[in-house]
Amino acid sequence: MISDSHTIGLVGARGYAGQVLHALLMHHKCMDPRIATHRDPTPDAIDAFRDCRAVALAIPEGPAVGWTEALRAAGIRVLDLSGAHRQTEGIHYGIPELWGAPDADATVVANPGCYPTATLLALVPLLRGGAVEASPLAVVGASGTSGAGKGLRDDLHFSALFGNTFPYKVGAHRHIPEISRHLGAPVTFVTQLLPIVRGILVTAFVRPTRSAAHVLQTLQAFYADQPYVSVLPEPGPGCGVAHVVGSHQAVLAVGPADDGGLVPVFATIDNLMRGAASQALANLNLWLGLPAESGLPTPLQHVGNDVPPMPRALP
Numbered sequence: 429m430i431s432d433s434h435t436i437g438l439v440g441a442r443g444y445a446g447q448v449l450h451a452l453l454m455h456h457k458c459m460d461p462r463i464a465t466h467r468d469p470t471p472d473a474i475d476a477f478r479d480c481r482a483v484a485l486a487i488p489e490g491p492a493v494g495w496t497e498a499l500r501a502a503g504i505r506v507l508d509l510s511g512a513h514r515q516t517e518g519i520h521y522g523i524p525e526l527w528g529a530p531d532a533d534a535t536v537v538a539n540p541g542c543y544p545t546a547t548l549l550a551l552v553p554l555l556r557g558g559a560v561e562a563s564p565l566a567v568v569g570a571s572g573t574s575g576a577g578k579g580l581r582d583d584l585h586f587s588a589l590f591g592n593t594f595p596y597k598v599g600a601h602r603h604i605p606e607i608s609r610h611l612g613a614p615v616t617f618v619t620q621l622l623p624i625v626r627g628i629l630v631t632a633f634v635r636p637t638r639s640a641a642h643v644l645q646t647l648q649a650f651y652a653d654q655p656y657v658s659v660l661p662e663p664g665p666g667c668g669v670a671h672v673v674g675s676h677q678a679v680l681a682v683g684p685a686d687d688g689g690l691v692p693v694f695a696t697i698d699n700l701m702r703g704a705a706s707q708a709l710a711n712l713n714l715w716l717g718l719p720a721e722s723g724l725p726t727p728l729q730h731v732g733n734d735v736p737p738m739p740r741a742l743p
Contacts (some may be wrong), residue, residue, distance in 0.1 A: 432458060434716055437476075437483030437504075439464040439495055444574045445509055446486030449705035456709070456723035469498035481716055482507055484708055488577075496536060505715070506536045509708055513538040514606050521610060522711040525654050526552050529714035537711050540610075542703025543569050543603045543619065546630045548610055549657065549678050550695040553650035555611065559643050560634040560691075562613040567632045569617065572624040572669070575699045583621065595620045626700055627669025632693045640691045644682040647693075651680070655727035656702075662733070663694050670737030673698045676706040677728045701725075 436453055440446040441463045453461035462480060466473035468491075477483050482505040485492045492510035499506050513519045513536055520530040520537045523545060530537045540548070547567050554560045570593070573584050582588060583596065595618055604617045636643050644659070651657040656676050660666050663681035672679055675698060683692040697703050706724055713722045721727075 433460055434458055434481040435460045435462055435479055436712065437462050437464065437480040438486065439483065440486030440509075443486050444577065445700055445704035445708075448700045449484060449486055449509075449708055452705055452709050452723055458718060458722060459712070469495045474498050474502050474504070477504055478502065480504060482712060484712070485509060486704075486708075500535050505534070507539060507708055507712060507715070508536060509539045509704055511541060511602065511606065514540060514544075515609050522707065523548060524710055524714060524720055525549065525651065525657060529720075530711060532715070532717070534715070537715060539704065539708045539711060541603050541606055542575055542628055542697070542699035543571070543601075543617075543630065544606045544610065545703050545707060546628050546678065546695040546697045547607050547615075547617075547632065549697075550630065550632055550647075550680055550693045551611055551634070554634065554643060554646055554693070555613065557646045557650065558637055559646040560636055564616070565611070565613055565632065565634060566616040567607070567618070567630055569619045569628060569630040570622050571619065571628045571699055572622055572626045574625050575628070575703070576621075589621060589623045591623060593620055593622050624669065626673045626698055627696070628699045628703060629667065629669055629694065629696045632695075633690045634693055635689060636685065636691050640682060640685045643691055643693065647680055647682065655721075656724075658728065658731040660732060663692070664733030665737070666731055666733040666735060667694045667696050668737055669696055669698070671728075671731060671735070672696050672702070674701065674725070675728055676702050676710070676724045677731065678702055679731050 441450045484507045486509045489510045489512040492512040496506050647659045657678045660681040679696045681694040710720045
């Protein structure tokens with residue numbers, strides 16, 4: 429029985445991802461969240477975190493750099509949900525199914541972005557297993573508006589997005605370098621906004637080295653012992669974002685080859701959970717020597733095209 433209590437600092441609890449992480453920490457049997465009362469990493473702000481086992485930063489990259497430097501100087505470990513350290517050599521990149529647990533003596537862990545998480549869960553096992561060619565790799569990602577954060581933008585207004593969808597930041601999306609680095613291969617990546625709040629669906633187009641069936645078998649074998657990744661026998665409604673919102677689950681599927689020989693590979697996650705807060709909690713669990721699933725929603729026992737989507741987010 430796990431009885432130790434770990435105080436975890438949280439900077440950015442007012443943001444979308446920070447709100448969800450705060451809720452998860454409050455319900456965790458072994459973690460006690462402590463919310464930052466200072467906007468900047470002043471000496472008083474750092475002193476308030478001195479007895480924390482780690483501090484999670486759910487803030488933009490610029491402020492995250494200053495907080496990280498100040499916390500590390502004080503000997504306090506940092507879990508960074510921003511993109512500030514996701515491409516830094518020597519810093520653990522936290523997708524547990526792909527890169528395992530952080531070293532116990534690590535001082536910083538980088539929590540991956542939402543689009544990269546979905547894309548890498550779908551493609552890394554295929555590249556490692558030689559099931560697909562490293563080039564070309566093309567990915568189309570569709571996301572709800574919460575992925576853009578709480579900042580105001582004209583294209584996020586209700587009147588601009590309701591009943592509408594459109595591409596954005598084509599050729600210049602900030603996640604492209606992150607995805608390419610951790611894939612170890614170049615990628616063409618295009619994103620579009622959906623008139624929903626939460627959820628991501630990515631569709632990757634790959635060229636198989638053998639067959640579409642082998643691509644599917646490779647994913648099924650890789651994730652056979654991973655309860656939070658479901659691989660469907662074929663794509664369909666089960667890949668819908670409503671199946672995963674509020675959960676830590678990732679749902680993958682593989683389609684047949686088209687006339688051009690390309691195979692679509694699908695991945696669906698909740699951008700605020702698996703793409704941010706629940707993945708951060710899984711990394712914290714592993715970093716502190718707890719079971720990865722501690723405090724996470726129970727894995728979905730059955731995900732399929734014959735199962736209706738959840739009518740609302742899970743608690």
